[in-house]
Amino acid sequence: MTEQILILDFGSQFTQLIARRVRELNVYCEIHPYNNLPPITPAIKGIILSGSPCSVRDADAPTVHLAAFRHKLPVLGVCYGAQLLAQTSGGEVKPSSIREYGRARINHIETGNRLMQGLDLNSQVWMSHGDTITSLPTDFDVIASTETVRVAAFQAQGEETYGIQFHPEVTHTTQGKQLLKNFVVDICGCSQDWTAESFVDTTVATLKEQLGNDNVVLGLSGGVDSSVAAMLIHRAIGANLYCVFVDNGLLRKDEFEGVLESYKTMGLNVKGVDAKDQFYHALAGLSDPEAKRKAIGKTFIDVFDQEAHRIENVAWLGQGTIYPDVIESVSVKGPSATIKSHHNVGGLPDFMKLKVVEPLNTLFKDEVRLVGRTLGLPNHILGRHPFPGPGLAIRILGDVTPEKVAILQQVDALFIDGLRREGLYDQVWQAGAMLLPVQSVGVMGDERTYERVVALRAVTSVDGMTADWAHLPYTFLADISNEIINKVKGVNRVVYDISSKPPATIEWE
Structure with missing residues (x-):
């Protein structure tokens, strides 16, 4: 107790x-x-x-x-x-x-x-x-x-x-x-014995009792939450955990291959699934942020249902839901006051016939990292910036197409690589680029251009509940802006977001 x-x-x-x-x-x-x-x-x-x-x-x-x-x-x-x-x-x-x-x-x-x-x-x-x-x-x-x-x-x-x-x-x-x-x-007389180590011991024991000999399928994203959730469940049931990493066509550049490679040293049973076409089809013509989130969530469920049927005796779906997801989805004033839906919070459709296991749903993000460190996860996973479940779909304002994803992947890669190169990555809680639904006039050489605008976003935070914009050096922003415009065809203007949360959110959608 x-x-x-x-x-x-x-x-x-x-x-x-x-x-x-x-x-x-x-x-x-x-x-x-x-x-x-x-x-x-x-x-x-x-x-x-x-x-x-x-x-x-x-x-x-x-x-x-x-x-x-x-x-x-x-x-x-x-x-x-x-x-x-x-x-x-x-x-x-x-x-x-x-x-x-x-x-x-x-x-x-x-x-x-x-x-x-x-x-x-x-x-x-x-x-x-x-x-x-x-x-x-x-x-x-x-x-x-x-x-x-x-x-x-x-x-x-x-x-x-x-x-x-x-x-x-x-x-x-x-x-x-x-x-x-x-x-x-x-x-109150509390004994101050709730630590990462005690959480691991208690949670693994609870999972062993809860899951027994059942098989669990879990969706990996390459991020901190799903990786720590996978390791906790793996420690409890070993080979009975089947991990699936889905390429939804909305990942960062080269992320699908990179993440699969990073999991090889962790002893997890991981299968990669290319489902890009299913997600692009589900997103076709959708511009509303909530509609995009729901379409992505439904498609994820469809993909996992397909994969679960390929595994015998799967009874559970493992998820990396953390406490802020739960808090933001349960409003004091009822569901109507919820800021945005979370794709990994809530029930599953009846046809899926899987129970949900969420070993991290009482932890804040920094607590998840402490647990991950206790479990021995590598720093390149624990130190990874949060990345939204719906991926680049909610960083492309308006409808989503493969062409827009390709542009944003290039911009995002230049920005993130630049942060790493300049030693700024670990000073930032989360960073990414947004593709805006506007075009602007520019000049390249002697020619007039009318191309896309991207917004760069970097914030500092402890757990993502509140955040301030990262005060990146002007010289860095100038260099990155120049590099993006020169290397990414179709972009001629870069802006930097200096909004804090609240009143803004970290993601634009």
Whole structure:
């Protein structure tokens, strides 16, 4: 039984960051929508209530049945979560006279309080709220204040229920990790034994029991997630795992051959399948991003169904689904609020008759890499940039044709090779090129051209949930632009994307 902290999500953009900080303490945690409270099992050691873009004063404000866990488990309310605890216990929350957003300093602290242990007077915290707790319930005590926020933190008397108006999960709160450690380790009593090694041991044992002597078919992509998933399943069931690497015609230049070669040293049973024509046929005439994703997802299922029928006694489909895929596909406000569909999240059609096994669906990307390192995967796979499941189809804005894919493959290869050559590849989380559905006027020699525009995209990130554009050297961008225009026929203009996530996404589609 793995100890865990339960995080109830009320829609805050920082909820996943809370989970990241808790896991950095080697404590397992899960995020669940506030309106889908899971059973409170003995494994749950404490509960964190997230922030929210909503106001607790709204008639339809999101809420949760606090009696299900309050007085039974330690509770920490963050921002909206703190206001919800205060208001539902008889306190009062009103609009702030001035919106409190940004850096503040603690000018009063109850140093003897368990939540406040190790926090310094005048330490910096990050505020982000339009409402303020103007009065606490009579049995609540203030345990920290700032110059403008009297109730910056509180505790309910006689119970391990706390609220903080600031965000401990962001780096701007300089001692936020200490506060979370106080709650998770000292107050909730978590033992900090959730490591990559323990995850491997537990997961392999679970897979052995779950899969037994069944055969599993798994789609490899050459990337980190599917490779680590394959190695975990392989360690559990050995030769009963059949890996399939599909050439969907949307891979990077020479990637199909290169990936197959890289797997030869890993002991995996891998079969390469050329399915380019099936995917191009499915994508013909489609321009809408969601339509393209769904067409690719359906074709993948068709291909795997064909391959699965060639293997006897296949009962499972293995997938490299990771936690951000799951989080982004389960919205607090329901499926309609999902940003984009994930081709590897969700059920399979009835005709496929396969159960799904997803050994990584509780891990963030950087945690997957740690597990991969524990499993002994080579650095050229662990250090590979994330690449979208739908491949270049969602980097070609508009309809997809083999000719457009060929152009983008050349551009992408020059960009990625340039990053490696200049020692910039490992400084970037993800990089790629987008083929835009516009043409521009140019001059080559004495001739006028009217050709395609490509956008280069490179971002820095920890787990892909948020990202900033990579500040690549101007001289590098100038050289790459020149090289692309000179070597790729049909391209006469290169632009660089300087958008961050949020508000943009990493991919353009």
